[in-house]
Amino acid sequence: MAKRRIKKVAVIGSGIMGSGIACHFANIGVDVLLLDIVPRELNDKEKAKGLTLKDKVVRNRMVNEALATALKSKPSPIYSQDFANRITTGNLEDDIAKVKDVDWIIEVVVERLDIKKQVFENLEKHRTPGTLITSNTSGIPIKFMSEGRSDDFQKHFCGTHFFNPARYLKLFEIIPGPKTDQDVLDFLNEYGEKFLGKTSVVAKDTPAFIGNRIGIFSIMSLFHTVKEMGMTIEEVDKLTGPVIGRPKSATFRTVDVVGLDTLVHVANGIAENCPDDERKELFALPDFINTMMENKWLGSKTGQGFYKKTKDDKGNTAILSLDLETLDYRANKRAKFATLELTKTIDNVADRFPVLVKGKDKAGEFYRKSFAHLFAYVQNRIPEITDELYKIDDAMKAGFGWQHGPFEIWDAVGVDKGIELMKAEGLEVASWVTEMKASGSESFYTVKDGATYFYDIPSKTQTKIPGQDAFIILDNVRKTTEVFKNSGVSVQDLGDGILNVEFRSKMNSIGGDVLSGLNKAIDMAEKDYDGLVVGNQGTNFSVGANIGMIFMMAVEQEYDELNAAVKYFQDTCMRLRYSAIPTVVAPHGMTLGGGCEMTLHADRVVAAAESYIGLVEFGVGVIPGGGGSKEMALRASDTFVKGDVQLNVLQEHFLTIGMAKVSTSAYEAYDTNILKHGKDIVVVNRDRQIATAKAVAKQMADQGYTQPVKRNDVLVLGKQALGMFLVGTDSMQASHYISEHDRKIADKLAYVMAGGDLSEPTKVSEQYLLDLEREAFLSLTGERKTLERLEHMIKKGKPLRN
Template sequence: MPFSANWNVGKAAVLGAGTMGSRIAAHLANCGIPTCLLDLAPTQLTPEEERRKLALNSPQVRNRIARQGLEAALKSRPAAFFAEEISDLITVGNFEDHLSWVSDADWIIEAVAEDLEIKRALWQRVAPRRNPGAVASTNSSGLSVAEIAAGLPEEFRRHWLGTHFFNPPRYLHLLELIPGPDTLAEVLAAVSRFADLRLGKGVVVAKDTPNFIANRIGVFCTSLALRLVQQEGLTVEETDRLLNAVAGWPRSALFGTLDLVGLDIFAASSRTVYDRAPHDERRELFRIPEIITNMMARGLLGNKSGSGFYKRPPKSSGGEPLVLDLETFEYRPAKEGAFASLESASHAADTAMRMQLVLQSDDRASRFLWKFLSQTFLYAARRIPEIAHGVVDVDRAMRWGYGWELGPFELWDAVGVDETACRMESDGNGIPEHVAAMLQAGHRHFYDSPTGSLRYFDFSQAVYSPASFSPGVLLLRGGPQTPLVLRRNEGASLRDLGDGVLGVEFHSKMNVLGVDAVEMVEAGLAKVSSNFDALVIGNQSRGNQGAHFSAGANLLHLLTLILAGHWDELDRLV
């Protein structure tokens, strides 16, 4: 029976109620999908259960682990559920008593411990109970999808794939789909479509290699940065400020993200690549860094243990987080780092300009950033086509999964591919052959859009090819087509989005609202009353503007109007 392109999920089953499993179940429930959440049946009573004189065969005890997972999801911050009552769509159970529930599921997602044999043993129990045609997937963050399903029936393997959600699933946009060698193309396409339209995910298809795309690049960058921090003598807070303010990483940057993820999880991801990618030219970098080993030995695992690179006081205290001194291993108050290069770049309009300004300097920040970026660029380039089909997949994975403002190849474009390639060669670093061939052919960028539609350089064909987008996607720039600008001033633009819809985009610094933005909204409303049906206000600018829909009114402009007594103009603005 052919697999339907319009595959829908009436019911889902999530196997494993840990952090990822419970949050995946929560996101499915958010999307209106009834879900059963199963985990192990306990083998021992807790003191509380003994006090209540419960037995191991009591339902409250049998479902305790899955119930605790659901309760943790309900308490999690940021919130895993849109609203608390949505959790009613989740039914908890255990593998011993309720595994037959998977026969009612259109999609079975496994999210148990990241251990190949544990996953294989569970799927061998699930496969005979699965309804033929149901999609089965693993949420493994880096184990071989093919190895997990090896030996299972062919019909199962045709409907089998990896579905790597990122934590927290409700908030992080990325979903990596990893087909196995027998996965039907129509199954991959249907899951991609469902994840896009129903779950609101940005889908990237990855190859079945250790850690897939985002974690392969992300763990490399984390391991590299940890070593460079110690080489350049940077502090925890200096490093996080630098990567956030200059490289466009999220506010948690390096050390805050490690605390969020958990140092033990990072160590396990590093070990996966080290053990399973023996031919990786940077394999030694995936040895668990000594600082991580030392912290794990002291029980400093990050947020889950209460202390990591940051030690956060109780919320009720109102105190500031302390930071770990990397030399003394003592916690101390954060210090303001002083980098001349960073200060000179702080007023630059966007990430590209800030990076260029910092890289032109010669202080610790500049040296760290150059070593980090150059090695990241080279490593990412050498992973194509090993882990991904092209540069777009790598960049989207890092933006959507790790919260980077720009992916590695977008960053490389931003600082200049030709110029940095020369500097890398002068440092003694060879340029990957396909990048060298691109430059020798006169192509200076990984991306271009000569007609407004985004293209990327396809290494396999040695030509620029159109970037693919989900059907119905419209971007203000860098998309399948660029909406026509009807009118523009310094603070805003008016675009024809098609289908009778106009769009106003702000592009002042931090998208602050001044007279020019108000004029553009008024112009749009006037056109709607005559030739259009609707007006949408939305922004897509990167860099200084992209972090804000709008920072509000331009207060300096307001003050100027007040001091000048221009009350009519002020009234119009407010």
């Protein structure tokens, strides 16, 4: 059978979801044909221009307006605005025949079976046999949609449910129809993981599939628990957010963002279509939800939901909360629980669960009750919605942003404890859980030889989760492969002669322990290994240097120690560049300040597509001091081309630092010259990142890596550039674009990037620039306003403009 390749897709329907899916295919380099219906009447603007319903601009109005809205939305659905050129728009009357040339047709029209069936009937007239055709439905049974279609259509048809927003949420549910070929399911499963960067989960054709069935149950169950326990929405959001590894928006704020009407639509669908669900009464809407629906308090889209943003007489914004008893809005009440205080020192979320369920206050009672109901519900969904328990966990992590799925939480509290919680709530234990205990399995998951195994119910054995061979999961390999650790890093032997340095500090910030651990790893790699990866699987790669340490030294005026600390940081980054072994840095998420400087100094970078990289030191009153300022001057010098206006090139690199630009994707980091075309690569699936970085390091070693020679040929422009920069900062301050202190920082940066006040363009060494950079950095830490900025960032977590 010929290998299936996806070069072009057609997306039918350009609403928020359709446009988002089209943008994500454009993100990964696929050509997209985006089609929607033709308007039935002219709008005022078209009438004023004398246009008719036959004009192309009118006929494509709906699709073009929808795509334009999507491309302007934040967070952006597209990695780089340039990628929008990969999307061609059209309409379902003039352009439907073009679907004959695509490899995959994805239907994303309104959730009505009659309309979907009509669309499929029209598409089949033009579809080439063998072309994949799928529906992004979130709940309509797949078996109904393909009724009456040809055999070839039905073999290549299934559900492919993306979660919104398609770029950011990782869940990709694949739902087979009655006649879907296994080859089609296998292809989509792999394509979702490898190319779309998703967690692919093959689900059964049951109402709401896996993610929404469990996710909506979890929310509806909380709605009832809240009323039963007399809790406030602030209390629930405090208990169901980051403390248990869930998004900051927790429960009620998430519903506001998604829209209460969306939640109610899915809940009603489950209530109507799951007559045998033992908890179907939970999907019935509580009175307060019915009232909110009647009042159109649907959340962000209507300006009020569980929370309401208002302005007081002075124009200050205030967030009000809904009182679920009176249904009036009131001032926010801060929620505090003794049980949560006990978890403050526990960094690993999984280790918090046993503590939380033992809580002696209302929080403990809440966790015992809500986890009991969650465990009871998920155990009974097997084999109804899936045969394998890990798919439920995968769906909740990838679709709802939970750090741990229900069975992982149950493992964390202990299987016996989970059973005890259920019994206390009068809930029965499923027979397969009892059988699991009897078979000798003490947990739903085990880790063996770096791979995760799950309890397989039919065989009553621990079975390896498929598809892990392309991944390296650091949590799984750390215990058996660790060759060095201190309080800041863990160094693992990944095999094939490659070491990995994993930051383990708070928020992966870079302090003395991280730097000494990195140096130790380079020593070890140079002596006994072939290459080094710097990568971790935390939420973010690194938020930068440990500014608390810098602040303390600066306040105590310990300038010799501070100078030594900054030099140590510079020297470590330079070792990454000039060691005897290839170094590969694998950034993801926030890669700021010092994290960005490490990225800049690697031999190669393997960046996750969702990497937000930038030199943001201006926000705390300093310039990049770990080699970042030097490196941007060097990169500007390397891009000077004969006939270039060199000052303009240097100015662009200066503004990258001066405006604290942070890329909104790894692809945007190419535009700021933080990533280099032809050298650095981007991976869409973060789960594959460490394995890819290891392969790149090994390839460089196998090809015969030679230790680079330190640079002394960096062209700096001296007074010519310095003059331009100083005039610019002067006029910006005069126009009130920047403060006096901003100007001081910018002038220091200008001095470094110009190479000082040399009388003419001169070639200098990297060390010369590093010394200028360090001197400027230290002088700024002696400024009162810099100390104010540092202190504000430490206390409030956001920059101060002073």
